[in-house]
Amino acid sequence: GNSVTQMEGPVTLSEEAFLTINCTYTATGYPSLFWYVQYPGEGLQLLLKATKADDKGSNKGFEATYRKETTSFHLEKGSVQVSDSAVYFCALIEFGGYNKLIFGAGTRLAVHP
């Protein structure tokens, strides 16, 4: 079945460092891909998305490119801030049937001043 694999955390960075969180997926067909973010004490919110191969999603300085050839959707940010500390979830949507979201395990990011 469809699945999402993320790099294990926690990821600990200093402020202004470069961030990469790896995400790979297994899917039949052509899923849409997402990154969700969960700030402390809150629910998940959509960070960015890409709906087809070579699409780049971007928001709040974060970017991710849908790479069909490597089945990847890695999250990047050029300069992280303390306020980016959160848990990041990669997800895909399984179209057909009830269009369910399938989540990775999540990666905790801690950014220190």
Add this chain to the structure above:
Amino acid sequence: DVKVTQSSRYLVKRTGEKVFLECVQDMDHENMFWYRQDPGLGLRLIYFSYDVKMKEKGDIPEGYSVSREKKERFSLILESASTNQTSMYLCASRSGQLAGGSYNEQFFGPGTRLTVL
């Protein structure tokens, strides 16, 4: 602002108790979901509903049931709580039918952290 609210942020119950978790959305969404979130496991779908009085099992429905009597409200029920149901529970909602590969954003509530003693 779109909103999904959950009845409690923290809940402590005893083994064997019947537990109700309530979720309300104010966006007139057709689809509603219950997930549990556990470290290292991500979010796992328990149940979802695509319309009033309709429900479908997710990936881990055992030990849970749901109720959707009104469009805006989706309840998760633990008939007899057990310690392995200690977890964070997240409710979500999403607008109706998808077409042509488009996606309607899924909105999440803040979560209920349930502890079963």
